[in-house]
Structures are given as C-alpha cells and as structure tokens.
Amino acid sequence: MKAVYIERTGGVDVLHYGDVPAPESGAGQAKVKVAASGVNFIDTYHRSGLYKLPLPAVLGSEGAGTVEAVSDGDSEFKPGDRVAWAMSRGSYAEYAAVPLKFLVKIPDGLEFRDAAAAMLQGMTAHYLTHSTFPLDKGQTALIHAAAGGTGRLIVQMAKILGARVIATAGSSDKAEVAREAGADKVIIYTEQDFVEETKRLTHGAGVDVVYDSVGQATFAKSLDCLRPRGMMVSFGNASGVVPPIEPLTLSQKGSLFLTRPSLAHYIATREELDWRARDVFRWIREKKLVLRVEHTYMLADAAQAHRDLEGRKTTGKLILLT
Numbered sequence: 001m002k003a004v005y006i007e008r009t010g011g012v013d014v015l016h017y018g019d020v021p022a023p024e025s026g027a028g029q030a031k032v033k034v035a036a037s038g039v040n041f042i043d044t045y046h047r048s049g050l051y052k053l054p055l056p057a058v059l060g061s062e063g064a065g066t067v068e069a070v071s072d073g074d075s076e077f078k079p080g081d082r083v084a085w086a087m088s089r090g091s092y093a094e095y096a097a098v099p100l101k102f103l104v105k106i107p108d109g110l111e112f113r114d115a116a117a118a119m120l121q122g123m124t125a126h127y128l129t130h131s132t133f134p135l136d137k138g139q140t141a142l143i144h145a146a147a148g149g150t151g152r153l154i155v156q157m158a159k160i161l162g163a164r165v166i167a168t169a170g171s172s173d174k175a176e177v178a179r180e181a182g183a184d185k186v187i188i189y190t191e192q193d194f195v196e197e198t199k200r201l202t203h204g205a206g207v208d209v210v211y212d213s214v215g216q217a218t219f220a221k222s223l224d225c226l227r228p229r230g231m232m233v234s235f236g237n238a239s240g241v242v243p244p245i246e247p248l249t250l251s252q253k254g255s256l257f258l259t260r261p262s263l264a265h266y267i268a269t270r271e272e273l274d275w276r277a278r279d280v281f282r283w284i285r286e287k288k289l290v291l292r293v294e295h296t297y298m299l300a301d302a303a304q305a306h307r308d309l310e311g312r313k314t315t316g317k318l319i320l321l322t
C-alpha cells in the first residue's frame with residue numbers, strides 16, 4: 001500500500017511517500033481503509049524527533065475510513081462500518097490497523113473528511129474546556145493561536161459554555177478567522193503586547209485560564225495574563241518546547257496552577273472517548289461547531305502540508321486524502 005513514512009527524524013525531507021506492507025488487524029484491532037487523515041502538529045513532532053517513535057514509522061495520528069476486518073468477532077465494529085479515530089498512529093496511509101478502543105462510529109450524514117477533521121482537535125478542545133479547566137459563564141479565557149485547527153475549536157466550545165474569549169492570532173486575516181469563530185476580542189500578538197492588551201481588556205484583573213499551545217514564545221508572558229489562582233494550561237509547543245520553570249514562580253505570580261495535559265489521558269476510557277466524540281459530532285450536526293477544512297492535500301503531498309503548518313501559513317484544519 002502507499003503510505004507516508006520516516007526512517008529517521010528531521011525536517012520535511014525525511015518524509016517518504018512509497019510502498020510499505022499493509023498492516024493486518026492484530027488482537028483488539030480493526031483494519032481500516034483510510035479515506036481521510038487529519039494533519040496535526042503532533043505529526044511534525046513525530047517527524048522531527050521531539051516526540052520519540054520506534055522507526056521506521058508511518059505518520060498520522062487521526063483518520064476516518066471504512067472497517068475492512070476486525071480481529072475480535074464480538075466487537076461492536078463490523079466490516080463496512082464508517083469509523084474515525086485519534087491518537088493511534090499510522091493514518092498517513094491507505095490502510096491502518098487501529099485499536100478498537102480508539103474507534104468511534106461516524107454518524108450518518110458526516111463526510112469522512114469532516115469526521116477526520118473533528119476527532120483529534122475536537123476532542124482536545126472538549127477536554128481542555130470541559131475537564132482540564134471547566135469553563136463557565138462569567139469566566140474569561142485567553143486562547144492563543146485561535147485561528148488554528150485546535151484554537152478555532154477551543155474558541156467555539158468556550159462560547160458554547162458561555163465564557164468570554166480573548167484570542168490571539170498572528171495576522172489580521174487570522175484575527176478575522178478567530179472573530180468568526182466567536183472570539184469577543186482578538187489581539188494580533190505579532191504586533192501588540194498581549195499581556196498589556198489582556199490586562200486592559202480585563203481592567204487589570206487578568207483571565208481565569210490561558211490555553212497556550214504556542215509554548216516557548218508565549219509561556220512566560222501567559223503567566224502574567226492570569227488572575228491570582230488562575231490556571232495556565234500549556235498544551236503544545238508550536239514555537240518550541242517550554243523551558244523548565246521554578247515552582248516558586250507560580251507562587252510569586254499569584255498562586256497559579258500549571259498543567260501540561262495530553263489528549264491521551266483524557267480519552268483513556270471508552271466512556272470519556274464516547275462522551276467527547278458524541279458531543280463534538282452532535283455540535284457539528286447542530287451547527288454549534290463549525291469546522292473549517294481549509295487545506296486539502298493528496299497523501300503524496302504530506303510534506304507540503306507539514307511545510308504549510310509549521311510555516312504558520314494555515315488556518316483551520318489540514319486534511320490528507322488517500
């Protein structure tokens with residue numbers, strides 16, 4: 001089968017498109033014919049070596065397609081089922097062997113492309129706003145990179161929950177995307193000082209929570225945007241890894257809370273996975289959550305997708321079609 005794989009870590013030139021043996025469904029797995037694969041920043045970390053993988057490895061952490069075979073005859077999943085998944089690697093390929101514990105059925109009426117676009121970033125937005133720091137009416141969140149795949153969805157979920165959203169974005173076009181997603185205020189953080197602006201917009205009080213996926217470039221200043229006892233949710237490294245921090249800093253800046261969460265730990269049980277996926281799919285159907293699949297590439301062009309994502313050239317979601 002055709003797949004995008006790496007034999008060593010590095011820049012986009014380590015991505016190979018070529019033939020590899022198709023996976024078989026092992027115990028507790030389904031073999032899925034992949035129709036669409038989501039492109040996520042985590043794929044660039046796997047490629048660069050920031051997140052370690054046994055090599056060689058087929059990339060891709062999210063997909064949608066049709067079940068071809070299931071090793072477990074008692075499973076609720078059967079050949080022909082339309083399914084989607086996140087956090088199982090190997091979706092940049094024509095076929096993937098996916099653990100059944102990661103699969104969900106795609107509701108009727110939802111295309112593969114949109115199902116693939118909704119899983120990883122949708123469930124991430126869900127756990128961040130519902131579990132890591134459950135947002136409520138009257139609270140204010142600062143959401144970085146709000147025009148991005150994950151950022152747009154966090155903004156929309158924060159608004160579903162009734163919170164006030166201050167968003168950041170890297171350009172005026174991206175600011176418009178964040179505004180369309182529902183952000184109450186947008187700071188263009190490449191031009192404006194986001195600490196000063198956040199203080200101004202909260203009359204000096206600070207925000208209840210910062211959802212920071214940018215990492216190195218924004219981490220320290222994000223702490224200065226929080227109210228006393230606010231929560232810093234550092235959930236990504238788009239600009240680089242956050243350096244070590246002294247716990248005393250959290251005390252000095254207002255007895256802050258700091259967490260560095262991962263989706264894997266928030267969909268660890270079938271109940272949590274189903275809850276998050278069900279809510280995401282329902283809100284898409286009800287049009288409370290609007291996906292923007294802005295960039296569609298053929299599988300063979302995965303390297304261009306990585307270049308665009310890392311080059312800050314994209315808004316919304318990137319998808320590879322097989």
Ligand code: NDP
Pocket residue numbers: 039040041042120121124145146147148149150151168169170171174213214217235236237238239240261262263264309310311312313314315316
């Ligand atoms: P995005 O679509 O958000 O793209 C990344 C965005 O980050 C860019 O568009 C850019 O927006 C911003 N950015 C700021 N500085 C840089 C930089 N130096 N280089 C590149 N981008 C930069 O990607 P994803 O939605 O796929 O992922 C966003 C982040 O969320 C990643 O850090 C990812 O690891 C994290 N994530 C974490 C999860 C978890 O469970 N912990 C799960 C899912 C995602 P702008 O130009 O507006 O600044």
